[in-house]
Amino acid sequence: MDAVKQHQQEEYQQFIKDKIPKPNLLRNAVAAFVVGGLICDVGQFISNFGQSYFNLNKDDTSAFTAIVLVFLGALLTGLGIYDQIGRFAGAGSVVPITGFANSIVSPAMEFKREGYVLGVGAKMFIIAGPVLVYGFSSSVALGILYLLFSI
Amino acid sequence: MAANSVGKQTVKLNNTPSVIATASIVGPKEGQGPLGQYFDKVLDDDLYGEKSWEKAEAKFFQEAVEKVIVKGHRDKQEINYLLGGDLLNQLISSDFAARQLGIPFFGLYGACSTMSEAMALGAMLVDGGYADSIVCAASSHFSTAERQYRFPLELGVQRPPTAHWTVTGAGAALVSNQGEGPYITTVTVGKIVDMGIKDSNDMGSAMAPAAADTIVTHFMDTGLTPDDYDLIVTGDLGRYGKDITDELVKKAGYDISAKHFDCGVEIFSPSQDPHAGGSGCGCSACVLSAYLIPHMWDGTYNSMLFLATGALLSPTSSQQGESIPGIAHAVSIHRTK
Numbered sequence: 087m088d089a090v091k092q093h094q095q096e097e098y099q100q101f102i103k104d105k106i107p108k109p110n111l112l113r114n115a116v117a118a119f120v121v122g123g124l125i126c127d128v129g130q131f132i133s134n135f136g137q138s139y140f141n142l143n144k145d146d147t148s149a150f151t152a153i154v155l156v157f158l159g160a161l162l163t164g165l166g167i168y169d170q171i172g173r174f175a176g177a178g179s180v181v182p183i184t185g186f187a188n189s190i191v192s193p194a195m196e197f198k199r200e201g202y203v204l205g206v207g208a209k210m211f212i213i214a215g216p217v218l219v220y221g222f223s224s225s226v227a228l229g230i231l232y233l234l235f236s237i
Numbered sequence: 238m239a240a241n242s243v244g245k246q247t248v249k250l251n252n253t254p255s256v257i258a259t260a261s262i263v264g265p266k267e268g269q270g271p272l273g274q275y276f277d278k279v280l281d282d283d284l285y286g287e288k289s290w291e292k293a294e295a296k297f298f299q300e301a302v303e304k305v306i307v308k309g310h311r312d313k314q315e316i317n318y319l320l321g322g323d324l325l326n327q328l329i330s331s332d333f334a335a336r337q338l339g340i341p342f343f344g345l346y347g348a349c350s351t352m353s354e355a356m357a358l359g360a361m362l363v364d365g366g367y368a369d370s371i372v373c374a375a376s377s378h379f380s381t382a383e384r385q386y387r388f389p390l391e392l393g394v395q396r397p398p399t400a401h402w403t404v405t406g407a408g409a410a411l412v413s414n415q416g417e418g419p420y421i422t423t424v425t426v427g428k429i430v431d432m433g434i435k436d437s438n439d440m441g442s443a444m445a446p447a448a449a450d451t452i453v454t455h456f457m458d459t460g461l462t463p464d465d466y467d468l469i470v471t472g473d474l475g476r477y478g479k480d481i482t483d484e485l486v487k488k489a490g491y492d493i494s495a496k497h498f499d500c501g502v503e504i505f506s507p508s509q510d511p512h513a514g515g516s517g518c519g520c521s522a523c524v525l526s527a528y529l530i531p532h533m534w535d536g537t538y539n540s541m542l543f544l545a546t547g548a549l550l551s552p553t554s555s556q557q558g559e560s561i562p563g564i565a566h567a568v569s570i571h572r573t574k
Binding site for chain 1: 384391393395397399434439481
C-alpha cells in the first residue's frame with residue numbers, strides 16, 4: 087500500500103474516532119457482575135442442595151452442580167431466553183458454565199436444517215471448539231509442569 | 238469518451254427509463270417499524286411457512302417480483318431481464334427465486350448496494366434499447382444473514398452500539414421504456430473505497446467514505462448541487478455512518494445534511510433496539526419500493542438521488558484480518574423528464 091493511501095486511512099480513522107459511540111463499559115460491567123453473580127448463586131444453591139439432600143461428597147457435588155447448570159443453560163437456550171439474558175449481561179452469562187451450554191446448543195439448533203451429520207454434528211462446536219482445544223491443551227501443559235516440579 | 242458519459246463516472250440516460258411499479262414484502266419487526274403501513278405485505282412469521290429461513294427468503298424474493306409484475310400490468314413473458322441479488326453465498330435466495338420465475342436473470346452481488354446496482358444496470362439496459370421492461374429486486378433476511386456472517390441466533394452475545402440489524406424483506410421495481418415516471422435520468426457508478434476499517438460490527442464507518450465519494454463525484458460530474466434534489470437517499474449507513482458521510486461531503490463543499498435520508502435509520506424506531514439501524518440489501522430495496530417511489534407518484538418528492546451502500550466483507554476476509562471495502566452506486570430519479 088502506498089504511503090498516501092495509508093496516511094488517508096489513518097486520517098480517516100482518527101476523524102471518526104470520537105464520532106463512533108463506545109459501549110457503555112460501566113453499565114455492561116455492572117450487568118455482567120450482577121447476572122454472573124446470580125448464576126453463581128444458583129450454582130451454590132444447587133451445590134448445597136446436592137450435599138444436604140443427596141449426601142454427595144465434594145467431587146460428586148461439583149459434578150452434580152455442573153450437570154444441573156448445563157441442563158438449565160441448554161433449556162433456556164432452547165426456550166429462546168438465554169440469548170436475551172446474554173444481550174443484557176454480556177460476559178456475565180458467557181463465562182459461567184451455562185454460557186458454555188449455550189454456545190453448544192445454539193449452533194446445534196441453528197444448523198439442524200443442514201442435517202444431523204454435516205449440520206448438527208459438524209457445527210455444534212463451532213463456538214465452543216476453541217475453548218475446548220485451548221482448554222485441553224493448557225491442561226496438558228499444566229499437567230506436564232505439575233509432573234516436573236512436584237515430584 | 239462514450240456518447241452518453243458525463244464526467245468521470247456518470248452516464249446520462251437520454252431515453253429516461255421509467256419506474257412504473259414497485260412491490261415490497263417485509264418481516265414482522267419491519268412491519269412494526271415507523272414505515273410499517275407502507276409495505277405491500279408484512280409477514281407474521283419470518284419462516285413464512287418454509288422449513289428454513291433461506292427457503293423463506295427465496296419465497297418472498299419471488300413473491301415480490303411476481304407482485305411488481307402484476308402491479309405494473311405486465312406479463313412475466315414481457316419482462317426481458319430480472320436483475321437482483323441478496324447477501325447469501327452464491328446468491329441462493331435470488332437464484333432459487335429466479336429458478337421458479339423463468340425470467341432471464343442477472344445475479345448481482347453488491348452486498349447492501351445491490352438495489353442501486355440493479356437499478357443502474359437495468360436503467361442502462363432499457364435506455365440503450367436492450368430491453369423494454371426489466372425488474373430490479375433485492376432481498377435480505379435477518380436470520381440467514383446472522384448465521385452466515387455472525388453467530389447462531391440463540392447465542393447470548395452483546396452487540397456493540399455500532400452494529401446493524403439486518404432487515405428481513407424484499408423490494409422490487411419494474412423499470413420500463415414506457416411510463417409516466419418517475420424517470421431515471423443519470424447513473425453514477427461508484428468505485429470501491431476502503432479506509433482500513435476492520436470492525437465488521439461498524440459497517441457505517443466502513444461505507445461512509447464510499448457513499449461520500451459517489452455523492453461528491455455525482456455532483457462534480459453533473460454540475461448539480463444538493464439543492465437540485467428533494468432527497469439524497471442512502472441505503473444503510475446507520476445513525477453514525479450517516480453523520481460521518483454528511484461531514485465528509487461537507488468537506489468537499491456540499492451540504493447534504495438537511496436532505497439526507499438513510500433507509501437504515503428510518504426503517505426501525507430506536508425503541509426496536511436496532512443499534513445503528515437497519516442494513517441488508519432488503520433495507521434500501523424495501524424503503525425505495527414502499528415509501529420513496531410511491532411518494533414520488535403522489536408528488537411529495539420531485540427528485541432524489543438514490544444511493545444504496547454496500548460493505549463488501551465476508552467472514553473469511555474478516556478472519557484473515559482484511560479491512561472492509563465499501564461501495565455505493567447512485568441513480569438519480571426525477572418525477573418529470
